[in-house]
């Protein structure tokens with residue numbers, strides 16, 4: 372087992388390769404691996420895409436955008452949209468985990484799944500539960516404590532009872 376320092380070091384390296392000024396004007400589009408080098412070497416990401424990992428990430432378009440918020444998979448063509456503000460000012464480890472969450476949605480989109488199925492509440496939606504399980508698996512690999520995982524899952528759009536339900540549902544060791 373390699374220590375958490377190694378992984379955090381790698382995360383920092385990945386982010387150091389981001390464009391020098393993600394806040395420059397206009398939306399920018401590159402492929403996922405151009406922005407996030409070596410992401411295809413992460414075992415949790417390989418667990419999502421299997422032997423197609425490098426191929427998929429080489430083709431996946433990433434748009435750095437002026438949107439507020441965090442990041443999402445575009446429901447029309449499955450490309451990843453990331454807020455420039457979040458990339459610049461967000462917690463890097465959390466951005467890293469968010470990327471893994473969204474990559475799971477990319478896979479679901481490729482499988483033809485409905486990502487925003489309105490029949491489910493957010494925390495009950497099968498696509499969300501699967502995505503959270505992958506990023507929590509990665510958080511555990513990074514050595515996150517239970518408390519830190521709870522902090523990561525705590526977001527402004529989830530109320531208290533939904534939050535407890537989400538923790539209970541996704542906090543298992545196997546995705």
Ligand SMILES: [Zn+2]
Pocket residue numbers: 472476498499502
């Ligand atoms: Zn999601």
